[in-house]
Amino acid sequence: MREDIKYELKTPIKYTTGSQGMVEGSFITITPPAFKHMESFVPIKQAFTNSVLKLQGNVATDDSNINDTNEKTEIDPNEAMTLLYNYPDDLSEIFKHARKLLSSGVAMIEGETKLTQSLIDDMALEDAEGLIGSYIVNFIMPSLISGT
Secondary structure, rough: OOEEEEEEEEEEEEEEEOOOEEEEEEEEEOOOHHHHHHHHHHHHHHHHHHHHHHHHHOOOOOOOHHOOOOHHHHHHHOHHHHHHOOOOOOOOHHHHHHHHHHHHHHHEEOOEEEEOHHHHHHOOOOHHHHHHHHHHHHHHHHHHHHHO
């Protein structure tokens, strides 16, 4: 079973809690998707897969470009977002799905308070991209490799 991931924010988020009033959050915990998240998860997975396939189609396959070291290549969240930005269709719908997914309960500020759509809207773009990239690297890519 995949574990929760802690994403450290570059720009803290101010939010309210019932007991402490206005506080500042420095990290977001993201959890693996459940079946109830498929409506938002699948379009992101498809967009990422199509971006990777598009990139593979653009790479030459002659012998000089083949690496026979069998090294595992891992990408970080920023690289995942770079791949996603190669998606051949309109990405605005994909970001709507990401916003819906992240506000569905899979993302918790300080591991305790649900990330809402209004908090996502106010999030620094660098953090929003980092959070989506982290979700791709930790939950979408493994599901592509395992075939689930």
